[in-house]
Amino acid sequence: xxxxxxxxxxxxxxxxxxxxxxxxxxxxxxxxxxxxxxxxxxxxxxxxxxxxxxxxxxxxxxxxxxxxxxxxxxxxxxxxxxxxxxxxxxxxxxx
Amino acid sequence: xxxxxxxxxxxxxxxxxxxxxxxxxxxxxxxxxxxxxxxxxxxxxxxxxxxxxxxxxxxxxxxxxxxxxxxxxxxxxxxxxxxxxxxxxxxxxxxxxxxxxxxxxxxxxxxxxxxxxxxxxxxxxxxxxxxxxxxxxxxxxxxxxxxxxxxxxxxxxxxxxxxxxxxxxxxxxxxxxxxxxxxxxxxxxxxxxxxxxxxxxxxxxxxxxxxxxxxxxxxxxxxxxxxxxxxxxxxxxxxxxxxxxxxxxxxxxxxxxxxxxxxxxxxxxxxxxxxxxxxxxxxxxxxxxxxxxxxxxxxxxxxxxxxxxxxxxxxxxxxxxxxxxxxxxxxxxxxxxxxxxxxxxxxxxxxxxxxxxxxxxxxxxxxxxxxxxxxxxxxxxxxxxxxxxxxxxxxxxxxxxxxxxxxxxxxxxxxxxxxxxxxxxxxxxxxxxxxxxxxxxxxxxxxxxxxxxxxxxxxxxxxxxxxxxxxxxxxxxxxxxxxx
Numbered sequence: 001x002x003x004x005x006x007x008x009x010x011x012x013x014x015x016x017x018x019x020x021x022x023x024x025x026x027x028x029x030x031x032x033x034x035x036x037x038x039x040x041x042x043x044x045x046x047x048x049x050x051x052x053x054x055x056x057x058x059x060x061x062x063x064x065x066x067x068x069x070x071x072x073x074x075x076x077x078x079x080x081x082x083x084x085x086x087x088x089x090x091x092x093x094x095x
Numbered sequence: 096x097x098x099x100x101x102x103x104x105x106x107x108x109x110x111x112x113x114x115x116x117x118x119x120x121x122x123x124x125x126x127x128x129x130x131x132x133x134x135x136x137x138x139x140x141x142x143x144x145x146x147x148x149x150x151x152x153x154x155x156x157x158x159x160x161x162x163x164x165x166x167x168x169x170x171x172x173x174x175x176x177x178x179x180x181x182x183x184x185x186x187x188x189x190x191x192x193x194x195x196x197x198x199x200x201x202x203x204x205x206x207x208x209x210x211x212x213x214x215x216x217x218x219x220x221x222x223x224x225x226x227x228x229x230x231x232x233x234x235x236x237x238x239x240x241x242x243x244x245x246x247x248x249x250x251x252x253x254x255x256x257x258x259x260x261x262x263x264x265x266x267x268x269x270x271x272x273x274x275x276x277x278x279x280x281x282x283x284x285x286x287x288x289x290x291x292x293x294x295x296x297x298x299x300x301x302x303x304x305x306x307x308x309x310x311x312x313x314x315x316x317x318x319x320x321x322x323x324x325x326x327x328x329x330x331x332x333x334x335x336x337x338x339x340x341x342x343x344x345x346x347x348x349x350x351x352x353x354x355x356x357x358x359x360x361x362x363x364x365x366x367x368x369x370x371x372x373x374x375x376x377x378x379x380x381x382x383x384x385x386x387x388x389x390x391x392x393x394x395x396x397x398x399x400x401x402x403x404x405x406x407x408x409x410x411x412x413x414x415x416x417x418x419x420x421x422x423x424x425x426x427x428x429x430x431x432x433x434x435x436x437x438x439x440x441x442x443x444x445x446x447x448x449x450x451x452x453x454x455x456x457x458x459x460x461x462x463x464x465x466x467x468x469x470x471x472x473x474x475x476x477x478x479x480x481x482x483x484x485x486x487x488x489x490x491x492x493x494x495x496x497x498x499x500x501x502x503x504x505x506x507x508x509x510x511x512x513x514x515x516x517x518x519x520x521x522x523x524x525x526x527x528x529x530x531x532x533x534x535x536x537x538x539x540x541x542x543x544x545x546x547x548x549x550x551x552x553x554x555x556x557x558x559x560x561x562x563x564x565x566x567x568x569x570x571x572x573x574x575x576x577x578x579x
Contacts, residue, residue: 003454011450011457014453014457015453016415016433017437017438017446018434018438026443027446030447030508031451034447034451035454038400038451038464041397041398041468041471042463044474046391046467046470046471046474049470049471049477051472053300053469055286055523055549056287061326061329061333075194079190080417080419081416081419081420081421091426091427091428091432
């Protein structure tokens, strides 16, 4: 199935990715080619195989519910683009 | 005396013939002499020298471990406290990790001297090293060729003789393929064996950290330190990893090695000779070869390129220009901030995979692509389980070709995806897999791959070690300057 430029723009909106027009054209071409490869999945005789999400059949690992200092707020926020008084700053959401 | 391998360095340190400080100076000089390879994204001589001095003091106090004083380096996808940690992305160009990944912390605890952070394909997405936002890495064997990817710097730094071992990660072959292209031994352990804590996520059900070095012996030494359960990673497998000497001690005579002939028929003719010689060599070691079939393993590429991008599109949603990483200038609203920060911060291949993953997970296509890929994944796992009923391990090629030219596949994503066709099945099934050098073709290294059942790293490390006792492919070194 071909993914035309409008389909790429819809995916970009869902993915929160700003794309230039030439990028949209390029991805339309390459994703169409990639989908042709992925479509090989459709004819495979998997029968009643159950979907496999993770390769190891291990029980969910739990650890003691004990609070443990991992790193501090200051260190975590040091890499943030904009902070104030321990908060992350974003553009105004409500006008 | 050449101190190119971890084992040789360790012996020299233990005998008092050299010091961590001397080895570190040698490594820093080699890094400078090979700066054109672009293997390092971040080199920290001051920190390395301090760690080396501390390692020497520790050895003098009689408290050294096998890795104490050994210069190493890690792929820049592992967080290391206070260091730039970029995943080779503009998105994280100015980000410093606030903590150590578990694998990094374990190397530091063992007294290893970490030189810095190694180049990679952005967010580990690539098979050539060319997808780095900070420029491609070159192959030390031939500087006009790629070193493979995504652990491109991890392979190039060892092959160039800068450090004797490195950490890499392997989601679809990213340790084994560059190991093969650079004449190294590379181990992707069982899924869950090495903690993912502090390892920047690409595809969480596939990502696995591991090591690259010249020999299985050296790889085992690093793996025994970084492996084992970590309560901080909910997918970490239980149990510890045996010491290197134990990992290498499985007797190989009498083992049966499964050989899926269909894989060998699909490699470039230039690789056929070395791979055939390797099979004969294993037989000479008393290993029995058995032709087998692996149904569905040949269909791993489309399954992987649904599942990995789907997981990536979810994992990479965290880069939103708010909590860390790149933020666009003057966003007009929150949506604009998200869209432009991500559009500017991610490179072309990362965006391609996010779009592919979003497609596979979207309403109307989820069952046809994502669920179907998960069903194929189940059949691939079953196919390996069935094979391991009659064989102890598997031998197959690592790559379809030797290292290709820089730029040769740059604009052909499908050709690059197909590069992974022999390595991806082990990731989908979570199996331990190791690539080892089995010979050369036109001066370029050829890799062969060993796979074992879950948690049987020792079996393939022992097979590789036995092979390396009677062959010298792993002792070949590129000419200085990497002449073609």
